[in-house]
Amino acid sequence: xxxxxxxxxxxxxxxxxxxxxxxxxxxxxxxxxxxxxxxxxxxxxxxxxxxxxxxxxxxxxxxxxxxxxxxxxxxxxxxxxxxxxxxxxxxxxxxxxxxxxxxxxxxxxxxxxxxxxxxxxxxxxxxxxxxxxxxxxxxxxxxxxxxxxxxxxxxxxxxxxxxxxxxxxxxxxxxxxxxxxxxxxxxxxxxxxxxxxxxxxxxxxxxxxxxxxxxxxxxxxxxxxxxxxxxxxxxxxxxxxxxxxxxxxxxxxxxxxxxxxxxxxxxxxxxxxxxxxxxxxxxxxxxxxxxxxxxxxxxxxxxxxxxxxxxxxxxxxxxxxxxxxxxxxxxxxxxxxxxxxxxxxxxxxxxxxxxxxxxx
Amino acid sequence: xxxxxxxxxxxxxxxxxxxxxxxxxxxxxxxxxxxxxxxxxxxxxxxxxxxxxxxxxxxxxxxxxxxxxxxxxxxxxxxxxxxxxxxxxxxxxxxxxxxxxxxxxxxxxxxxxxxxxxxxxxxxxxxxxxxxxxxxxxxxxxxxxxxxxxxxxxxxxxxxxxxxxxxxxxxxxxxxxxxxxxxxxxxxxxxxxxxxxxxxxxxxxxxxxxxxxxxxxxxxxxxxxxxxxxxxxxxxxxxxxxxxxxxxxxxxxxxxxxxxxxxxxxxxxxxxxxxxxxxxxxxxxxxxxxxxxxxxxxxxxxxxxxxxxxxxx
Numbered sequence: 177x178x179x180x181x182x183x184x185x186x187x188x189x190x191x192x193x194x195x196x197x198x199x200x201x202x203x204x205x206x207x208x209x210x211x212x213x214x215x216x217x218x219x220x221x222x223x224x225x226x227x228x229x230x231x232x233x234x235x236x237x238x239x240x241x242x243x244x245x246x247x248x249x250x251x252x253x254x255x256x257x258x259x260x261x262x263x264x265x266x267x268x269x270x271x272x273x274x275x276x277x278x279x280x281x282x283x284x285x286x287x288x289x290x291x292x293x294x295x296x297x298x299x300x301x302x303x304x305x306x307x308x309x310x311x312x313x314x315x316x317x318x319x320x321x322x323x324x325x326x327x328x329x330x331x332x333x334x335x336x337x338x339x340x341x342x343x344x345x346x347x348x349x350x351x352x353x354x355x356x357x358x359x360x361x362x363x364x365x366x367x368x369x370x371x372x373x374x375x376x377x378x379x380x381x382x383x384x385x386x387x388x389x390x391x392x393x394x395x396x397x398x399x400x401x402x403x404x405x406x407x408x409x410x411x412x413x414x415x416x417x418x419x420x421x422x423x424x425x426x427x428x429x430x431x432x433x434x435x436x437x438x439x440x441x442x443x444x445x446x447x448x449x450x451x452x453x454x455x456x457x458x459x460x461x462x463x464x465x466x467x468x469x470x471x472x473x474x475x476x477x478x479x480x481x482x483x484x485x486x487x488x489x490x491x492x493x494x495x496x497x498x499x500x501x502x503x504x505x506x507x508x509x510x511x512x513x514x515x516x517x518x519x520x521x522x523x524x525x526x527x528x529x530x531x532x533x534x535x536x
Numbered sequence: 537x538x539x540x541x542x543x544x545x546x547x548x549x550x551x552x553x554x555x556x557x558x559x560x561x562x563x564x565x566x567x568x569x570x571x572x573x574x575x576x577x578x579x580x581x582x583x584x585x586x587x588x589x590x591x592x593x594x595x596x597x598x599x600x601x602x603x604x605x606x607x608x609x610x611x612x613x614x615x616x617x618x619x620x621x622x623x624x625x626x627x628x629x630x631x632x633x634x635x636x637x638x639x640x641x642x643x644x645x646x647x648x649x650x651x652x653x654x655x656x657x658x659x660x661x662x663x664x665x666x667x668x669x670x671x672x673x674x675x676x677x678x679x680x681x682x683x684x685x686x687x688x689x690x691x692x693x694x695x696x697x698x699x700x701x702x703x704x705x706x707x708x709x710x711x712x713x714x715x716x717x718x719x720x721x722x723x724x725x726x727x728x729x730x731x732x733x734x735x736x737x738x739x740x741x742x743x744x745x746x747x748x749x750x751x752x753x754x755x756x757x758x759x760x761x762x763x764x765x766x767x768x769x770x771x772x773x774x775x776x777x778x779x780x781x782x783x784x785x786x787x788x789x790x791x792x793x794x795x796x797x798x799x800x801x802x803x804x805x806x807x808x809x810x811x812x813x814x815x816x817x818x819x820x821x822x823x824x825x826x827x828x829x830x831x832x833x834x835x836x837x838x839x840x841x842x843x844x845x846x847x848x849x
Contacts, residue, residue, distance in 0.1 A: 255736055257732060257735060257736060281738040281739070281740060282738065283738075284735070284736055284737060284738035285737055285738025286738070288736075289737075290733070290736040290737070292729060292732075292733060294729045296727070296729040296730050296732065296733035297730070297733075298730055298733075298734075298748060298752075299730075299752070300751045300752060309734070309737050309739075310737035310738055312747075313734075313737065313738050313739045313740070313743050313747075314738065340829075341829050344829065357737070367736075
């Protein structure tokens with residue numbers, strides 16, 4: 177992901193809550209106080225501790241953590257709803273913390289859309305007026321607003337509801353309005369603060385699908401907060417695991433599940449199904465090695481998959497045949513997945529030979 | 537009078553005299569000394585009250601009654617309109633003079649409430665936004681509400697003289713606090729998440745106030761306005777002691793003559809007026825949801841008229 181241009185860059189964000197947060201921050205810099213020391217000496221609470229990450233253009237970056245881990249605090253630094261005690265946020269190279277009030281409002285209204293767990297719709301405004309709020313505060317004329325609203329409302333499948341009030345809508349529909357409001361001004365960045373956590377599972381899945389469809393179309397740079405690892409894996413290009421204000425690990429879903437950084441992350445991912453995460457590249461053995469063991473097997477009628485195909489796809493292929501699966505990248509044969517390797521892969525154990533290179 | 541010479545630690549209050557009452561009486565002197573400065577303000581206020589009263593008196597009673605019933609229908613629905621109509625009829629038939637007296641009282645109440653709104657809303661918004669201002673203004677409001685009206689009646693009369701203006705002033709002192717309190721409460725009660733969302737979408741503090749906080753606080757603010765109106769009405773008898781005409785004056789005169797019948801007429805008149813004003817303002821405070829989310833021009837008499845003029849589509 178490093179090759180992509182960083183749209184959001186957070187550098188060394190610290191947030192310490194309390195009356196003496198400044199002094200506490202000084203002390204941390206000077207003596208490297210622990211969180212416990214800060215609480216005892218300064219009566220301050222550390223919300224976010226030295227968070228550094230960047231999000232590339234079009235990337236969906238999930239921040240996963242349990243409640244109280246500081247993830248909602250962290251996301252509010254990106255549009256400066258919360259001031260960091262130390263550190264800075266850069267959006268497309270601009271330092272958000274150095275902006276004056278006017279520029280900051282322009283940034284919020286035009287380049288960042290936000291969706292809240294509590295929906296936070298304005299109950300006295302119709303769906304349409306909620307959706308185009310950010311345009312209204314910028315003084316965009318009415319006819320343009322109307323057009324934008326229709327477009328955004330259509331994008332979340334709520335056409336015909338534009339004159340209703342939020343309390344006339346179900347929870348799922350309300351959050352669709354929240355989503356429409358966030359994308360209405362066509363911002364570069366979407367901030368999603370646990371958008372689907374308050375919804376029941378079926379609606380949640382539905383909205384995740386809507387969101388992913390939209391996200392594929394609109395290609396927004398997204399920071400997505402969740403406490404649900406399944407959701408993070410389903411949605412995120414990369415996932416950051418947050419614990420007690422610290423970003424413990426940042427990586428792709430596959431990395432997080434297969435190479436957890438510590439026991440905390442390992443515990444988290446223990447119950448996660450590998451079927452949709454682990455790719456063929458991770459469990460295959462090189463063609464040459466397979467050839468050595470089975471010199472004269474015809475490969476002509478073997479099923480073929482790509483190195484990026486997930487285990488689920490390989491299982492589908494494997495049930496239709498007795499043969500192993502041939503992995504091809506750009507027309508070249510790169511590896512072989514045997515039934516044995518596939519079954520072990522599903523279990524999460526590494527059965528592929530240790531010399532398996534990451535051909536992809 | 538023999539002053540106690542010995543200082544008693546167990547009862548120091550009896551032996552120390554700081555002479556507060558005499559010093560406080562200086563207010564009276566100060567008020568008299570500054571009478572002239574207050575005259576221009578007094579005259580413009582007086583003019584305003586008189587024109588309100590003239591306006592109310594000029595309308596024939598039955599027209600006025602119909603007008604108020606229509607307003608009630610628009611603001612609070614058909615059932616309230618019927619109740620308001622009945623109350624106004626009762627008020628009119630109490631005595632031949634009752635309607636005119638009621639209009640005089642209404643003029644004082646309207647003038648006081650307008651003044652309260654002009655002063656109280658900004659103060660309430662400030663108190664809702666700033667904890668410091670709230671902590672400063674709270675004891676002032678407590679004082680205004682609890683200090684007996686007779687205490688400030690005298691300085692106000694010394695300063696302004698007797699008549700309608702003084703009546704409005706003492707009414708403001710008594711009726712203002714609930715509006716300030718409930719405006720502050722309403723602003724503080726606005727869902728913080730919604731305000732945060734408004735910030736996140738780039739609203740200015742001013743836009744947040746007018747597009748989010750005030751609309752959402754409106755039901756609470758209107759409850760405050762309702763209380764202010766009720767308290768203004770309850771002041772009319774006291775205000776009549778400083779030569780304010782109207783229903784209150786009837787009650788006061790009847791008390792002097794032990795004329796129970798006349799007192800009941802004045803009293804009932806005030807009650808009828810109170811019911812009318814209360815129901816109308818309570819109706820204003822209903823949330824959009826209670827009204828089926830219809831805009832106001834689609835409900836009540838305006839809605840009926842609008843429907844007549846709208847082409848069938």
